[in-house]
Amino acid sequence: MASITIRNLDDEVKDLLRQLAAENGCSMEEQARAMIRAAVEGRAGQADRIDQIEKTLRALTGSGQQATPASAGSGKLSVRGTLSDRRILLIIGGGIAAYKALDLIRRLRERGASVRVVMTGAAQEFVTTLSVGALSSDHVFTDLFDRNDEHDVGHIRLSREADLLVVAPATADLMAKLANGHANDLASTVLLATNKKVLMAPAMNPKMWSHPATRRNRAALQKDGIAFVGPARGEMAESNEAGEGRMAEPLEIVAAIEAMLDEKPKPLSGRRIIVTSGPTHEPIDPVRYITNRSSGKQGHAIAAALAKLGADVRLVSGPVNIADPAGVTTTHVETAAEMKDAVENLLPADAAVFVAAVADWRTASAAGEKIKKVAGEGPPSLKMVENPDILAGVGHHIKRPGLVVGFAAETQDLISNAEAKLRKKGADFIVANDVSHESGIGPSGVMGGDRNKVRIVSRTGVEEWPEMGKDEVAARLAELIAERLQTVVV
Numbered sequence: 001m002a003s004i005t006i007r008n009l010d011d012e013v014k015d016l017l018r019q020l021a022a023e024n025g026c027s028m029e030e031q032a033r034a035m036i037r038a039a040v041e042g043r044a045g046q047a048d049r050i051d052q053i054e055k056t057l058r059a060l061t062g063s064g065q066q067a068t069p070a071s072a073g074s075g076k077l078s079v080r081g082t083l084s085d086r087r088i089l090l091i092i093g094g095g096i097a098a099y100k101a102l103d104l105i106r107r108l109r110e111r112g113a114s115v116r117v118v119m120t121g122a123a124q125e126f127v128t129t130l131s132v133g134a135l136s137s138d139h140v141f142t143d144l145f146d147r148n149d150e151h152d153v154g155h156i157r158l159s160r161e162a163d164l165l166v167v168a169p170a171t172a173d174l175m176a177k178l179a180n181g182h183a184n185d186l187a188s189t190v191l192l193a194t195n196k197k198v199l200m201a202p203a204m205n206p207k208m209w210s211h212p213a214t215r216r217n218r219a220a221l222q223k224d225g226i227a228f229v230g231p232a233r234g235e236m237a238e239s240n241e242a243g244e245g246r247m248a249e250p251l252e253i254v255a256a257i258e259a260m261l262d263e264k265p266k267p268l269s270g271r272r273i274i275v276t277s278g279p280t281h282e283p284i285d286p287v288r289y290i291t292n293r294s295s296g297k298q299g300h301a302i303a304a305a306l307a308k309l310g311a312d313v314r315l316v317s318g319p320v321n322i323a324d325p326a327g328v329t330t331t332h333v334e335t336a337a338e339m340k341d342a343v344e345n346l347l348p349a350d351a352a353v354f355v356a357a358v359a360d361w362r363t364a365s366a367a368g369e370k371i372k373k374v375a376g377e378g379p380p381s382l383k384m385v386e387n388p389d390i391l392a393g394v395g396h397h398i399k400r401p402g403l404v405v406g407f408a409a410e411t412q413d414l415i416s417n418a419e420a421k422l423r424k425k426g427a428d429f430i431v432a433n434d435v436s437h438e439s440g441i442g443p444s445g446v447m448g449g450d451r452n453k454v455r456i457v458s459r460t461g462v463e464e465w466p467e468m469g470k471d472e473v474a475a476r477l478a479e480l481i482a483e484r485l486q487t488v489v490v
């Protein structure tokens with residue numbers, strides 16, 4: 001059978017082929033062959049046969065007419081075209097999570113994106129160019145000095161012909177190379193040469209991720225405008241290793257890509273918004289601390305929802321077990337004092353949303369060594385002192401943002417406590433939630449769970465929202481903030 005060069009087909013035909021191929025789990029070339037075979041064998045019905053062959057061949061030779069989906073056999077056309085016409089250049093780094101990149105390619109193509117892939121040498125130790133090429137239906141690029149690809153300086157073309165560069169998994173090594181401007185293989189050269197946005201999905205051992213060198217590299221990359229999705233906390237492939245370093249799941253990466261490529265006008269474009277999230281840890285000694293049940297789910301969802309509306313979101317997060325939201329710049333802190341400093345360093349801002357459950361008290365001085373249990377001495381008494389009130393501090397700050405939103409988690413007298421907080425702290429409104437024993441604690445409650453029921457308490461009254469998923473609360477709150485900011489004079 002004559003060879004079919006997919007690259008030479010019309011874009012419209014390529015799109016159709018891509019969607020059908022994704023639907024049927026095969027390459028675009030296999031899909032094209034199946035269409036021709038089905039038409040020639042008359043599987044589409046004798047009466048339609050000639051017409052079918054004609055349409056199919058016309059489509060495949062690029063004359064601009066769409067082939068009928070029925071000729072593909074399945075007869076069903078995918079409509080999940082959220083990334084139609086988008087060109088993704090995926091760079092796969094050498095880590096165990098490289099296998100997830102295969103699913104990522106599939107998910108992107110399901111949504112109509114074309115995916116070109118660059119693999120590092122190390123990546124090829126984990127997954128083969130054969131699998132990657134079959135899933136992307138394209139040549140896989142691996143070599144900077146490839147005589148065929150580089151006759152027209154292909155690495156520059158590769159870096160420019162995409163709408164977005166995605167590095168998944170982003171190894172510690174690839175992050176270090178880009179942060180320091182190295183270009184000694186195809187992946188790093190393309191990353192340095194591109195004029196397009198870059199999204200990194202890091203994946204590595206928790207010790208590698210928390211190493212000061214990786215932290216420095218990440219901060220430098222963020223400063224250079226590189227976006228990050230993940231990593232999340234969880235079990236590592238290595239036995240007995242757990243912590244922060246797991247690559248974000250393919251669908252989370254897809255969501256981050258969709259957000260980065262979404263060019264619709266956004267109501268919060270150009271606005272800088274600070275969000276705090278999660279609990280704080282107040283140390284008693286090097287191994288013990290005081291904390292609360294906050295999971296960070298609501299604060300992180302709000303940060304993500306504000307970013308979706310175009311805001312430049314600066315999230316200050318206490319210790320949580322969930323991934324940093326995509327498209328948001330996150331600072332990690334442990335204690336209330338660190339959170340206060342991080343927030344104040346981020347001022348000025350257009351708005352600040354204080355979702356974090358900051359510990360009200362800390363020990364007067366944390367012990368330098370682990371406090372030992374001594375027989376006959378009884379438990380130690382802890383002297384507690386008050387933590388700084390971050391919401392009140394910013395609510396009355398000389399650089400107070402135009403809009404200040406606080407959260408109140410109360411187990412009793414929800415509204416009166418929220419009203420008192422509103423007055424005392426200089427907030428514009430308070431999002432109050434009931435964390436009493438009946439509704440508040442545990443996996444199905446507000447703290448730790450995925451749903452929330454809030455009331456918006458402002459000087460003009462109390463608005464009760466129905467119970468919703470935390471993502472829905474976040475989306476609605478982001479819209480309310482966008483609305484309020486339109487009327488705020490800064």
Ligand SMILES: Cc1cc2nc3c(=O)[nH]c(=O)nc-3n(C[C@H](O)[C@H](O)[C@H](O)COP(=O)(O)O)c2cc1C
Nearest residue numbers: 093094095096120122123171172173174203204205
């Ligand atoms: C079994 C194995 C697993 C590895 N997993 C990771 C990983 O998850 N993340 C990472 O940054 N490096 C990992 N490495 C180390 C990288 O493969 C190594 O740093 C390599 O030089 C990265 O090359 P690249 O950045 O060009 O892909 C792993 C190495 C081995 C042998």
